[in-house]
Amino acid sequence: MAEVATRRILIVLPALNEEHNVAAVVHHVRDTLPEAGVLVVDDGSSDRTQHVARDAGATVARLAVNLGVGGAMRTGFRYAVANGYDVVVQVDADGQHDPENVRELVGHLADADLVIGARFAGKGAYKATGPRRWAMVVLAVVISRLARTKLTDVTSGFKAAGPRAVKMFAEYYPAEYLGDTIESLVLAIRGGLVVKQVPVEMRERSGGQPSQTPVRAAVYLLRAGLALLLALVRRRPSVDSADAA
Numbered sequence: 750m751a752e753v754a755t756r757r758i759l760i761v762l763p764a765l766n767e768e769h770n771v772a773a774v775v776h777h778v779r780d781t782l783p784e785a786g787v788l789v790v791d792d793g794s795s796d797r798t799q800h801v802a803r804d805a806g807a808t809v810a811r812l813a814v815n816l817g818v819g820g821a822m823r824t825g826f827r828y829a830v831a832n833g834y835d836v837v838v839q840v841d842a843d844g845q846h847d848p849e850n851v852r853e854l855v856g857h858l859a860d861a862d863l864v865i866g867a868r869f870a871g872k873g874a875y876k877a878t879g880p881r882r883w884a885m886v887v888l889a890v891v892i893s894r895l896a897r898t899k900l901t902d903v904t905s906g907f908k909a910a911g912p913r914a915v916k917m918f919a920e921y922y923p924a925e926y927l928g929d930t931i932e933s934l935v936l937a938i939r940g941g942l943v944v945k946q947v948p949v950e951m952r953e954r955s956g957g958q959p960s961q962t963p964v965r966a967a968v969y970l971l972r973a974g975l976a977l978l979l980a981l982v983r984r985r986p987s988v989d990s991a992d993a994a
Contacts, residue, residue: 756835756912758785758855761825762807763818763929764842768796771842775805778840781848788828789842790821798842818906819928826910826919837918838909839929846907850949854909862914862942863934865900866907866949884973888931891977895938900946904930904973907949914942931976 760778764771771789778787789802793815803809810824822839829837836855840846850866857864885904892903906929910918917940923932937944 756855756858757833758782758836758838758851759825759829759832759834760785760787760838760840760848760851761822761829762787762789762802762840762842763792763821763825764789764794764798764802765792765815766794766796766798767842768794768798768801770844771798771802771807772805774840774842774844774848775802775807778848778851779806782851785838785851786832786834788825790824792816792818792821802842816924817929819922819924819933822929822933823918823922823924826915826922829915830919835912835915836909837915839906841906845951847950850907850947851909853947854907854949857945857947858909858911860943861945862911863937863944864909864911865902865905865934865944865946866909867900867902867905867946868949868951888973888977892931892934892938895935896944898945900934900944902946903934905946906930917942925976928976931973935977935981 760782762771762774762778775787775789778785787807789799789807789809791799791802791809791811793812799809799811810828812821812824825839826837828834836858838851838854840848840851846866854864854866885902888903889901893900914937917937918933921936922928923936925932934944
């Protein structure tokens with residue numbers, strides 16, 4: 750692998766109706782990592798997200814319709830490949846991910862292709878409860894076995910992808926529900942990429958309302974299982990074919 754210090758880094762922020770949060774996140778990212786590119790993928794927002802993000806200094810890719818985080822990240826990976834970026838770091842636009850942790854994630858790409866910022870790995874007080882937590886535990890056990898390493902937070906959206914992962918994801922990144930977490934991890938593992946995690950501390954949303962409710966948590970449990978099953982039965986990706994593409 751190339752030296753981490755020489756890699757071009759792109760921070761990708763998938764954003765849906767985050768006009769109240771996105772500017773602060775963009776400013777924090779630019780202050781913390783002035784050498785990195787910042788791309789906000791406005792996922793069909795109905796508010797002023799794209800304008801606020803652009804005014805804050807980010808490059809903005811505007812999706813005409815809402816594709817979900819998977820579709821937004823696929824756009825980000827393709828932008829990275831087209832513009833010569835070696836590393837892509839996914840950061841939420843709601844302020845929960847601390848940009849101060851990005852350098853640590855990127856540093857661990859020296860011996861991995863994909864690094865997860867894990868919420869349940871000994872740092873911070875973030876907790877999930879009920880069906881959502883049960884799903885996270887089961888998924889972590891299954892995917893840890895696939896990866897042959899312990900992963901405690903396989904649904905984290907805070908991830909750094911190295912050059913091999915960027916090329917694979919630009920070609921194959923899944924856009925379905927939970928594709929950006931469960932299916933993308935299985936995709937990476939089955940494609941021969943090295944996945945690891947580092948502990949991070951999750952922050953509260955900067956503003957707005959979280960989307961989770963008890964009913965949605967129960968639905969999440971079912972859909973997470975279906976996402977895992979879909980990931981396991983899909984065609985095995987190839988890093989070599991991504992390179993050729």
